[in-house]
Amino acid sequence: MHGEAPVGVVGTGYVGLVSAVCFAHLGHHVVSMDVDAAKIAALREGRAPIYEPGLEKLLEDNAARITFTTSHDDLASCRILFVAVDTPPSPSGDADLTSVRRVVAEIAARGGDRIVVMKSTVPVGTGRSVVADLRAQGAGGVRYVSNPEFLREGAAIQDFLEPDRIVVGAFDEADGEAVADLYRGIDAEVIHTSVPTAEMIKYASNAFLATKISFINEIANVCEQVGADVRVVAEGMGLDHRIGPHFLHAGIGYGGSCFPKDVQALKQLAGNSGYHFQLLNAVIEVNALQKRRVVGKLKQHLRRLRGARIALLGLTFKPNTDDLREAASIVLAARLRDEGAEVRAYDPMIESSEHPLFPGVTICPDAAAALDGADAAVLVTEWSEFGRLDWAAAAATMRRPLLVDGRNFIDPAVARAAGLEYEGIGLGDGLSDLD
Template sequence: MAHKPVRQVAVFGAGYIGLVTGACLAELGHRVVVRDIDPAKVALLRSGDVPIYEPGLGDLIARNKERLTFTTDLDETLHGAELAYVCVDTPPSSSGDADLSRVWSVVRSLEGAAHLRAVAMKSTVPVGTGTRVRAALDAGGLAHVGYAANPEFTAEGTAVHDFLHPDRIVIGASDEATAALISELHEGVDGPVVVMDVRSAEMVKLASNALLATKISFINEIATLCEKTGADVEEVARAVGLDHRLGPHFLRPGVGWGGSCFPKDSEALRQLASNTGYHLQLLSAVIEVNNLQKRRAVQKLKDELGTLTGMRVALLGLTFKPGTDDMREATSTVLASRLLAEGAEVRCWDPMARPAEVEPWVSTTRHATPELALEGADAAILVTEWPQLKDVDWAGAAAVMRRPVLFDGRNLLDPAGMRALGYTYMGVGRP
């Protein structure tokens, strides 16, 4: 049996996607050099520490340390590299378009790397970016180097598993040789390969996240209607999800979606449509529903308490989802800001979050346990469905709260059980 070729891969960007990509490619047996321009981050990685929390990632990096190198040096990154992966951030610019400055910085740095066989784009970019990158490579003397869009579909908290056991590997390439090379690179990955043109591959990532966001906003609208009609959204969603045409995934009501992908990619797709002269009406409504959903929790507390001025409110969970330390576009940021604006005192708990020393977080207090955050509180909002919150001594917490008022923003807890403990319990879409 022929041995699988071992490739030398350069990965640009030691952020979330770059680290997962580099570590997983090393796990597949390839030699990988990951470059980042932040010396502190590179030093941390070289010491064996990982600057982000992602289950299994640290073990993967440690296990493959002989094949995985971290550096700030461009020459070391490109030395002997056959493939270059672009895994840098593309945040929204002031105009709402994706800021591709980091992408172009990487593309320019490849000039002279004539030994490359292909450049692959992991970063989420607007449709049509590949055409411009192709032109830049041609102008930089790399016309012989293939180009591919190879978008990522990893979810934080399960990223390593998602990379190694994906629903699909999407490869958008303008030539068969490049598509075959990227496909071969993933040999050993448990998932089907789907080959298409570059522009279609660029669209797949944006469309996938927009559709998932749509499902969440849809069930949140149904949840609001359930509250007004006396139906239970949990029962509705369970039955709807049993329809094989629809499925149960992402039919979980809550206090809104956030994170590094859904908000950015939804806005990017809407901006892309606007740039073509087309208005995505459905997606615009999806975004509007989500923005409103984050604020409804604060209004519910205000309605219950009469005022939020002078009230102590505990936010339980800060990250945008459990299993990560990511605070990007987290619902908790909106909730904390609104509560402070209403004159409330905000107390917080989260096992992993590391909020930046900026507003609203500098005006809140952090506590080591949920029970400490709840002590003396007039109300609480369960923001992130950390499993630890199921194990809280809720009876004891009710005894030390000034008022046992709880808004369960993820429908994590049993309503009847919480009310039996004396709580004024409010959920999302529950009667």
């Protein structure tokens, strides 16, 4: 609030920028820092460098309370500094903490009496090792709090402002209270824990959600063998309050910047500590195979993929984001290209006709262009516009009107009425219970 020290946020990615803008929305003054000069230049002009619904508007509404900078020196007046930089997977599968370590070194070099708050997802034990580093660098006045983030891309602002819970792990109770206090105005339970426990809550949550997805995907695969409809199975399961309805949507597997790397990192973390996390191995393997099952379904219908023209509808890892990290589309497009198929794709977030993540794939300006002359279409991302598509018109332009719906997004009855051959995920003998 006015008169208080501003909140610092390092990193202006999906988590950092949303956090900065939301803290400003809660009434705090915020200094938002990134090493990426292009991002900071865009933000200074009021443009968000990432796509997230509602973000630019919130940025505009709170512009008076946020300053953007590329310099750590401008964070000098911040007593509480959030770290929201990337922690990508390293070749070993462990989380790569290079960016985190760089930021901590900059903070240590400036010392002072402040709290570093880790919002990035970091392995259990990171807090302790950062504190040891800070002490070794003579920055003993810099304390540490873990405050993992649970927002989902595409709904990030709502998730930040209306979270299911706020987790604050601290070595010192007063530091934890100071961080929790920044969230005043948000109606959510605050869980105060130790630092390692907070770090583990984040990994365990993501690993559990990924497990739910792989579980329902395996149920879907069995449904196909035995003639059951996974959508109705999921509904029937989800009504049991011990199970709950969420994350029981069968499809082509999880992707994105969090689940794949966090599940892998937890597996590595367990392995490094001497524990073989058997369940997570299966979760990862099922997810990898699930992406490839689509190729099998196409082969069943088309027999050969060599020379076939396949349209991919949607490339981002989920709708309402421009994020392509670990998207299922990347593996799928590469497999189809390797099989000799011609791949044409459309995604509302990708404007250029080619993209480095999709070598050899023609990216079309709209769905109709991707579908024109196609031997099959695969719905990869459930963008709402695909629900509104004139499927009858699309089917008429396809060489073979086959739709493999990787998200069970289009009603099979609607697809068939439009003249499409329809294949979903886990819909038994193809005769849906919901028809």
